[in-house]
Amino acid sequence: MNAVEIEGLRVRYQDLEVLKGVDLDIPAKVCFAIMGPSGCGKSTLLKTMNRLIELNEGVKIEGEIRLFGESIFKVDVTRLRREVGMVFQHPNPFPHMSIYDNVAFAVKCNGIAKGKEIDRVVEWALKKAALWEEVKERLKNKANQLSGGQMQRLCIARALALKPKVLLMDEPTANLDPIAANKIEDLIQELKKEYTIVIVTHSPAQAARVAEYVAFLYMGRVIEVGEVNEIFERPKNELTEKYVTGRIG
Numbered sequence: 001m002n003a004v005e006i007e008g009l010r011v012r013y014q015d016l017e018v019l020k021g022v023d024l025d026i027p028a029k030v031c032f033a034i035m036g037p038s039g040c041g042k043s044t045l046l047k048t049m050n051r052l053i054e055l056n057e058g059v060k061i062e063g064e065i066r067l068f069g070e071s072i073f074k075v076d077v078t079r080l081r082r083e084v085g086m087v088f089q090h091p092n093p094f095p096h097m098s099i100y101d102n103v104a105f106a107v108k109c110n111g112i113a114k115g116k117e118i119d120r121v122v123e124w125a126l127k128k129a130a131l132w133e134e135v136k137e138r139l140k141n142k143a144n145q146l147s148g149g150q151m152q153r154l155c156i157a158r159a160l161a162l163k164p165k166v167l168l169m170d171e172p173t174a175n176l177d178p179i180a181a182n183k184i185e186d187l188i189q190e191l192k193k194e195y196t197i198v199i200v201t202h203s204p205a206q207a208a209r210v211a212e213y214v215a216f217l218y219m220g221r222v223i224e225v226g227e228v229n230e231i232f233e234r235p236k237n238e239l240t241e242k243y244v245t246g247r248i249g
Contacts, residue, residue: 001068003028003166003196004049009063011044011053018044020220022063026213031192033211033228034200037249041220042200046168049198050084051077068165082110085159089171091151093158095144099126099135102143102154103161110162121161129157130187149180153187160191167191169199173206185210204244208232216240 004026011019018041026032034042047053049065051072065072072080093102103122107113113121122139126132131153135146143154152172159167169188173181188197188210201207207214208228215225216239224231224240235241242248 001028002026003068004198005064005066005069006049007064009045009048009065010061011041011048012060013056014058018220019048022217022220022222024215024222024225026196026198028068028196029192029194030212031188031197031199031210032213032215033207034198034215034217035202035204035207036217036243038202040217042202042217043170045217046086046170046198046200049166049168050081050086052081052086082162083164084166084168085162085164086168087152087155087159087170087172089174091148091155091175093143093146093151093154095142097143098140099143099146099154100139103158106158107161112162125157125161126154128160128191129153130183130190131157147180149176149183152176152180152184156184156187156191160195164195166196166198169197171200171202174202202249204232204246216243218243 002025006022006024009019009022010017022045034045036042044053048061053059067083097105100122103125104118107118107121123132126135131150134150143151146154173184176184191197199210211228214228214231216223216231218239224235224237231240232244235244
């Protein structure tokens with residue numbers, strides 16, 4: 001079974017149609033990259049998968065999205081956002097909370113654990129996000145004392161603590177230095193063994209490094225989708241070839 005199935009998805013803001021009939025099947029436990037130039041609808045597509053897009057006034061959605069066979073539009077939105085976690089382009093930890101509380105707060109609010117069990121979940125999530133060894137002696141420090149890359153991994157830990165089925169990442173390395181970005185990419189390689197990861201990126205090179213499958217989005221439409229090797233070595237569409245070779249972007 002696919003993790004996510006998207007059929008005939010159209011998203012409109014007022015008079016602007018951003019997504020124009022998107023169809024995608026995203027397999028489970030892989031990294032699936034959505035690439036394309038700025039303004040092509042990548043982030044809109046991602047935010048529709050956990051219905052964050054509905055926080056925008058005047059947005060209209062047509063089509064269907066299924067999460068492991070179940071329509072996301074027929075389930076409780078709070079449950080959906082636990083099962084479909086999200087990491088944004090700009091790291092957004094709660095800056096004045098401690099490192100510990102950033103993860104524990106999400107756990108408490110969602111009833112994931114109680115009492116001492118919260119400690120175990122926090123440690124587990126920080127280890128999953130490859131951050132535990134760097135912060136285990138300063139869990140009471142404020143999150144805003146971390147570096148940008150550490151903040152991003154803390155946000156990943158916060159999402160993982162809710163035990164999601166799918167993890168959405170919206171250009172998670174765009175604002176990081178190369179070393180911090182490499183750590184996030186290494187983390188993606190580990191996490192995709194257990195989770196379905198959908199990453200939006202404007203970088204074909206990053207898509208090629210981290211993903212098994214790639215969709216090329218252009219002006220609100222899926223131009224081509226397939227396995228990484230096919231898309232980068234044998235693209236079927238001229239637009240895809242121009243994008244991956246840097247002639248449009």
